[in-house]
Amino acid sequence: MATQPNLTADKAMKHTVPREDFQMVWPLPPRHRPNLKDYSAASLAAYLATAPLDEVDIADPMYWETDTHWTYFKRLRDESPIHFTGLNANRHRGYWSVTRWADVMAVDTNHQVFSSDAHLGGITLFDMDQDFIMPMFIAMDQPKHDVQRRAVNPIVSGQNLADFETLIRARTQEVLDGLPRGEVFDWVDRVSIELTSRMLATLFDFPQEHRRKLTYWSDIATADPEVPGNLQKDERQGVLMGMLQEFMGLWNERVNLAEPKGDLISMLAHNPATRYMPPMEFMGNLVLLIVGGNDTTRNSITGGLKFLNDNPAEYQKLRENPALIESLVSEIIRYQTPLAHMRRTALEDTILGGQHIRKGDKVVMWYVSGNRDERAIENPDAFIIDRPRARQHMSFGFGIHRCVGNRLAELQLKILWEEIMKRFDNIEVVAEPERVPSAFVKGYKSLMVRIPA
Amino acid sequence: MAKITYIEFNGAEHVVNVSDGISLMEGALGNGVPGIDGDCGGNAACATCHVYIDPAWVPKTGTMTDMEADMLDLADGRQDNSRLACQIHASAALDGLVVRMPETQH
Numbered sequence: 001m002a003t004q005p006n007l008t009a010d011k012a013m014k015h016t017v018p019r020e021d022f023q024m025v026w027p028l029p030p031r032h033r034p035n036l037k038d039y040s041a042a043s044l045a046a047y048l049a050t051a052p053l054d055e056v057d058i059a060d061p062m063y064w065e066t067d068t069h070w071t072y073f074k075r076l077r078d079e080s081p082i083h084f085t086g087l088n089a090n091r092h093r094g095y096w097s098v099t100r101w102a103d104v105m106a107v108d109t110n111h112q113v114f115s116s117d118a119h120l121g122g123i124t125l126f127d128m129d130q131d132f133i134m135p136m137f138i139a140m141d142q143p144k145h146d147v148q149r150r151a152v153n154p155i156v157s158g159q160n161l162a163d164f165e166t167l168i169r170a171r172t173q174e175v176l177d178g179l180p181r182g183e184v185f186d187w188v189d190r191v192s193i194e195l196t197s198r199m200l201a202t203l204f205d206f207p208q209e210h211r212r213k214l215t216y217w218s219d220i221a222t223a224d225p226e227v228p229g230n231l232q233k234d235e236r237q238g239v240l241m242g243m244l245q246e247f248m249g250l251w252n253e254r255v256n257l258a259e260p261k262g263d264l265i266s267m268l269a270h271n272p273a274t275r276y277m278p279p280m281e282f283m284g285n286l287v288l289l290i291v292g293g294n295d296t297t298r299n300s301i302t303g304g305l306k307f308l309n310d311n312p313a314e315y316q317k318l319r320e321n322p323a324l325i326e327s328l329v330s331e332i333i334r335y336q337t338p339l340a341h342m343r344r345t346a347l348e349d350t351i352l353g354g355q356h357i358r359k360g361d362k363v364v365m366w367y368v369s370g371n372r373d374e375r376a377i378e379n380p381d382a383f384i385i386d387r388p389r390a391r392q393h394m395s396f397g398f399g400i401h402r403c404v405g406n407r408l409a410e411l412q413l414k415i416l417w418e419e420i421m422k423r424f425d426n427i428e429v430v431a432e433p434e435r436v437p438s439a440f441v442k443g444y445k446s447l448m449v450r451i452p453a
Numbered sequence: 454m455a456k457i458t459y460i461e462f463n464g465a466e467h468v469v470n471v472s473d474g475i476s477l478m479e480g481a482l483g484n485g486v487p488g489i490d491g492d493c494g495g496n497a498a499c500a501t502c503h504v505y506i507d508p509a510w511v512p513k514t515g516t517m518t519d520m521e522a523d524m525l526d527l528a529d530g531r532q533d534n535s536r537l538a539c540q541i542h543a544s545a546a547l548d549g550l551v552v553r554m555p556e557t558q559h
Contacts, residue, residue, distance in 0.1 A: 109498045109520055142523070149527060157529055158557030376494075389482070391492045391501075398498035400523050407559060 012054070013086030016361040017093040019121070024130060026233060028091045028226065031060060041066040048072045053080055057087040058097065059125050061227060061437035064340070069439075070381075073099055073369035082353035092126055095343070095362040096355070099369040101376035101394065103353050107344060107365050108398040114344035114363055115141050116401060118284065123401075124440050125343050125364050132237050134284030138292075138401055149404060151271035152289065155203060155264055156408050164202075168412055171198050172419045182453030184430055186446045191416075192301040199412060200293045205263035206250070217243045218294040221287045222441045244283045251282070264289055291441075296338040297409045299443035301416060302433070303336035304328070306447060307383045309429040314385045322421045327390040329413040334393030335383050340368040340442040342397055368442060370394045427451050455543040458551040459504075461488045471543035477552065478502040478539035488554040495539040500524040500559060502538040504552040514541050514550075530555040 034051065036043050039062055048056065048063070048071040056072055063069040076083050076099040083097045098104050107114050118139035121127035128134065137148035154160065175194050179185070193215050201211040220239045223230040231239065247265065254261060255269040268274040268285065277285070308315040318324055346361045357363060371393050372380040396403035403409070420427070427449050434445040459467045459481055471480035481489040481502070490501035497520045506514055511534055517525075518540070525535050538552065 105493070105496055105498065109496060111523075146523075146526060153527070153529070156559070158559075161557075389494075391490055392494050393492075396492075396499075398493050398496065399520075400527060402499055407557070 013089060013094050014084050014356075015358045016095060017089055018360050019093070019127075019130075022093055024127075031091065032057070032088050033060065033062070039066075041068055044068040045071060048075075053083060054085070055087060057085055057092075059085075059088075059092060059095075059439045061224060061439065064439050064442065065435050065437035067435055069368070070372070073366060073372065077369060077373055077375075082355040082357075084355075093362065095125055095364050096352075096357060097369075098352070098363060098365050099373075100353075101370040101373040104365040104367065104370040104394060105398055106352065107363055108342075108394075108401070111141065111400055113347055113350050115347050116145070116342075116344060117141055120345040120360075121343070121362065123342050123344070125341060125362070129233065129237070133280065134240075134287055135281045136284030136288035138288050139284070142400070145400065147273035148285070149400075151274045152264055152267050152285075153404060155262075155267060156405055160262070161407055161411055164408070165411065165415070167202065168199065169415050169419065171195065172415050176419055176423055179451060181451050184448050184450045187305055187427075187429075187449045188298070188302050188433075188444055188446050192298040192444075195301065195412065195416065196294050196298045199297075199408075200290065203264050203289070203293060204247075204250070205261060205265065213243075213246075214290055215294060217287075218290045221291055222295060222438065224438060227437050240283060240287070243286065244279060247282070247286055248279075292403070293405055293408075295441050295443060296403075297412055299338040299436075299441070300333050300336045300409070300413060302444045302447050303338070304332035304413065304417070305427060305449065306429055306433060306444075307332060307335055308385075309427075311383045314383055315426075317385055318417075318421065319425065322418070324385050325414055325417045325421070327387060328385040328417060329410050330390035330393060331383060331385050331387050332413065333395045333409070334371050334377075334390070336442065337368040337371050337393075337395045338442055339395070340439055341366050342401070365397075367394045367397065424451055455545065455547040456549055457543065457547070458549075459486045459489070460551065460553045462554050462556045473542075473544050475543050476539045477504070477541045477543065477550075478537070480543060481538060488558070489538055490558050491539060493539075497521040497524055497537050497540050500528040500537060503528050503530070503555050503558055504536055504538045505532055505555070506534045506536050506541075507551040507553075508534055510547070510550050513546055528555075529557055529559050 034047055044066050045068045058069055058072050081100045086094045098107055116123050116139050118128050118133050118135045122139040137145050197211040197215045200214045201208050220236055225233045225236055250265050251269050254266045260266045260270040341364050344363045346357045346359055348359050350357050374380055396406045429449050431448045433447040436443040455471050457469050457471050457480055467486045469480055469484045476495055478491040482491050492501045493499035521537050521540050525531050
């Protein structure tokens with residue numbers, strides 16, 4: 001086995017370790033963590049308030065599970081807006097954090113310099129497994145990205161969304177009418193997952209009775225194999241291979257139909273740009289569409305209820321004026337930022353915010369920080385449901401990789417809140433949520449609530 | 454100052470005076486013209502201010518950057534006279550310009 005490069009803290013690292021100099025080992029080397037009496041939210045928040053910026057690896061899941069990352073990002077925005085992290089580089093090779101709105105925008109709109117290519121590591125802070133590369137259009141550059149994206153874009157055309165509206169509303173009504181009164185239940189399971197999995201099954205024309213498989217695959221695709229309780233790396237790959245096999249069955253049923261159906265599988269199977277994809281690329285695009293259509297909306301559905309509970313005056317504003325639902329939806333999506341970051345790889349040396357980014361460096365755009373940047377958004381830490389220009393947030397990303405399903409997500413949330421406000425004067429959150437330990441999917445495992453009897 | 458006529462997909466017309474140097478996206482948002490969202494704030498980075506330029510006016514609206522062209526290529530309903538309203542700035546030369554909106558902004 002090749003030796004690891006010497007990444008100890010003798011000299012300050014300023015650039016990502018090149019992939020050719022990096023031997024990936026599994027399991028990963030132990031993570032360096034600060035020496036604290038415990039790792040509770042209170043201890044971590046206190047630590048992040050004064051810790052030397054270079055001694056923090058904010059990708060560590062513990063900061064996300066405890067929701068304590070905010071302090072650190074505010075410090076980065078103020079003190080070091082383009083900041084290199086070398087700590088734990090023997091795990092992630094080192095990465096730049098981009099934390100201000102304007103700098104995130106600059107990276108997201110410069111796809112000529114900042115690549116999304118899966119073969120360079122892809123679009124998340126941690127590289128895609130190099131022995132299990134799943135090309136998907138979000139993790140491709142032009143021109144291939146454009147033609148594959150266009151193959152699935154019609155699923156969210158204006159006409160299709162109009163056609164979906166009645167279906168989404170009927171399902172939302174059914175799910176809400178089935179909720180218990182006067183007893184505590186998990187909003188994530190009963191509402192967030194239920195609604196998003198039904199929608200996703202429709203988009204794929206996947207058997208509704210098996211829709212929770214889609215949720216399962218989505219969770220597996222993004223789950224960190226290191227977190228105790230999650231599947232190991234090999235097990236995860238096995239599950240994804242099983243997913244591929246199941247979808248290949250649907251593909252084969254649909255690929256030769258003279259009249260293509262309107263679902264995503266049929267769209268991929270009948271478009272020349274995607275019809276001859278290798279299996280791993282089909283798998284990659286499935287993962288993209290499943291995660292993209294699932295985790296994000298699910299966590300915004302959960303987050304919205306939590307934010308209204310945390311901000312009773314805003315909840316009251318909504319009761320008095322349901323016309324605010326449209327800006328409420330955008331504000332929820334900003335405030336949640338269901339994907340905390342997207343990552344790029346520099347294709348050439350460049351200067352960003354005064355820092356020298358070297359070819360091959362990992363550049364992480366922290367949407368979660370840009371959405372709280374005081375330079376771009378007034379009073380950004382406040383949840384304000386009638387915020388002027390609420391649509392101007394970066395949760396969907398910008399540039400050619402901007403979320404393709406944003407309109408559908410907004411439609412689902414809008415209908416949900418319309419139907420909630422027609423039925424329930426109040427839904428109480430009764431406990432702090434359990435959060436997903438991930439610097440990528442910023443979400444909730446559970447949120448216990450009660451609807452008064 | 455330019456008098457700009459915005460025509461929604463359903464045919465509703467809105468005539469607005471837009472000050473010199475202000476983008477047609479800002480001109481719509483600032484005057485409550487529906488159908489233009491401007492989600493990215495004017496960076497040609499989201500394509501939610503997609504408009505069709507009345508063909509007679511196309512030469513006067515200037516040339517597109519690569520970014521604008523890339524974003525329009527991924528938008529629904531792309532036509533030869535498609536532009537992003539955030540990339541066109543009002544001036545006397547555009548007084549009387551008519552822009553139409555697509556069915557959806559995406």
